[in-house]
Ligand SMILES: Nc1ncnc2c1ncn2[C@@H]1O[C@H](COP(=O)(O)OP(=O)(O)O)[C@@H](O)[C@H]1O
């Protein structure tokens with residue numbers, strides 16, 4: 001079976017600097033893969049390259065295939081279709097995904113209506129409003145009428161991230177990329193949002209590429225881990241293997257640091 005996402009020999013450069021070096025990662029349908037590594041290791045650029053969203057000035061080489069379709073070098077028209085259907089991204093800072101001047105209801109309605117049009121089953125009027133509310137309920141937002149009428153600044157950070165997740169779900173993607181989705185949130189909210197993501201991925205049968213720098217947070221939600229350092233994947237394997245028998249010194253350091261932290265607070269390591 002061919003992978004839903006197949007990254008092969010991907011390199012990303014900014015002039016002479018190599019930011020991602022010969023990266024290969026597969027994500028199968030319904031599989032959950034974690035991408036971890038310290039800040040600056042190339043995780044976000046990987047996510048952007050998958051969605052064909054690399055910033056100007058960066059060049060990509062190699063291959064990124066989504067549902068078999070090549071992303072590297074694809075025309076914007078094709079990328080737009082893939083982004084609306086094959087892949088959606090949730091970013092670290094939900095405010096970056098939300099329009100500060102638009103009420104939540106409209107922000108969620110736009111991708112919902114677009115996807116429905118693409119499917120040949122247009123949604124509008126009260127049916128669209130009901131679909132928005134159903135989606136807000138699915139991401140467990142409280143007080144749907146208030147939230148639907150709110151502007152982003154009137155919501156908490158956790159509520160904003162739930163809205164951003166609802167917008168990603170509105171595209172009904174095969175692959176959800178979550179780039180440090182809980183890093184900007186307080187610890188209690190972090191766990192709630194991770195639980196929500198795990199539930200939605202399972203219920204909707206999506207594949208997940210979960211990006212983070214915190215090994216325990218990511219490892220608890222994925223089947224496989226890829227460890228990146230300075231643009232290179234230094235280790236990859238099933239989560240239990242990587243945690244139990246890390247091969248690379250860098251991974252060993254991450255696992256030991258997580259253990260020491262768990263010992264210090266009396267939490268069992270996953
Ligand atoms: N637009 C850009 N131009 C030049 N260098 C960039 C650009 N965006 C990111 N980088 C560099 O690429 C490296 C990887 O960045 P990034 O993927 O954001 O790391 P991570 O998400 O793992 O923290 C970093 O060294 C960063 O400074």
Ligand SMILES: [Mg+2]
Nearest residue numbers: 043044045180
């Ligand atoms: Mg990043």
